[in-house]
Amino acid sequence: MERKIVFFDLDGTILNEDKVIPESTKIAIRLLQKQGIYTVISTGRTPHMFDWILSELNIDSYVCINGQYVIFEGEEIYSNPLDKEMLHDITNLATSKGHAVAYCNHQYVKASEGNHSFITTSFNNLRMDYPSVDPLFYKKAPVYQGHLYCDIQDEQSYIERYPDYNFVQWDEYAYDILPKGCSKAIGIQKILELTGIKIENSYAFGDGLNDLEMLTTVGTGIAMGNAIPEVKAIADVVTTSCSEDGIFKGLMNLGLLEDPIQKEIS
Structure with a gap:
């Protein structure tokens, strides 16, 4: 049997609107693991922001910081630091405008x-x-990865000043700062190269802007029912929302789960 792998976004995918993991999602991931299917977190968060999720779901592989830092089975396999001069410049600019910056690494x-x-x-x-x-x-x-915190009308001035970087909105006033060409997809490719798993045996669930490249890189991209329209438009499959057993139902529809949820509960 050929090996398979499933990548999961966190916010709006594994985590519902209350930042809780639905019970059906826990069961679904446990069933995948029982079948020998790799389960991997793929998120914009830094590791310390989701270590409790890794523990609860028994996962030790993750693509984090939007593909800038990758761990497979507990071992670092890829990292890509930002340019310090750029960070210095954007910090000074943001301060002068009354905005703010944050700096993210694996710790x-x-x-x-x-x-x-x-x-x-x-x-x-x-x-x-x-x-x-x-x-x-x-x-x-x-x-x-950097974070830029500013009003939406001020985003364009940063885009124009730093043409080699993408500013990906993740909250009303918050943007991830990443080098162009960098995304969760890069981290996923590193894991696929290492494991030798075929593209057609890779799957990913997501809901937000930073999931677009991920969903189009894997063999099958699944949009959550609560995903933004842009994600649903490029996905191969649209499941129900994270609060409506979207991950479990999506995996069942794809034929990746062998047992019904009632059997696991019993």
């Missing part, structure tokens, strides 16, 4: 400003505490 998220309302709003929506403040963090450690 930390550090903010350039304390008590900034846009950061507060974004982290409250993640049900997470405000990150610690260190405006010089990018000089001391590798940074794999």
Whole structure:
């Protein structure tokens, strides 16, 4: 039997709107693992922001920070730090405009400003505490992704100033900063290359803008019922929402689950 692998986004996919893992999703992932199917997290978050999920779902492989840092079966296989001069420049620019920046690596998220309302709003929506403040963090450690916190009308000025970078919105005032060409898809390709798993045996579930490349890279891309229209438009399959057993139902429809949910519960 050929090996198969399934990649899962977190927010809006594994996690519902209350940032809780539905019981049906836990069962679905456990069933995949029993069949020897690889289960991998694929997220824009940093590892410390989802370590509890790894533990609860018994997963030790992940594509995180939107493909900038990749772990397979507990071992680092890829990382791609951002340019320090660019981070220095955008930090100064954001500060001058009353905006803020954050720096993400595999261990930390550090903010350039304390008590900034846009950061507060974004982290409250993640049900997470405000990150610690260190405006010089990018000089001391590798940074794999930046965050820009600004009004939507100000985004364009950053896009024009940094043409080699993408600004991907993930909350009302928050944007991931990534080098162009970098995405979850890069991390997925690294894992597929390492394992030798065929593209046609790879699957991914997602719902947001940072899932577009992922869903079109794997053999079968599945959009959650709560996904944005752009994701549904490019997906091979659209399942129900994360709060309506979307992952379990999607896997059943694809024929990746052998046992019905009633048997697992019993």
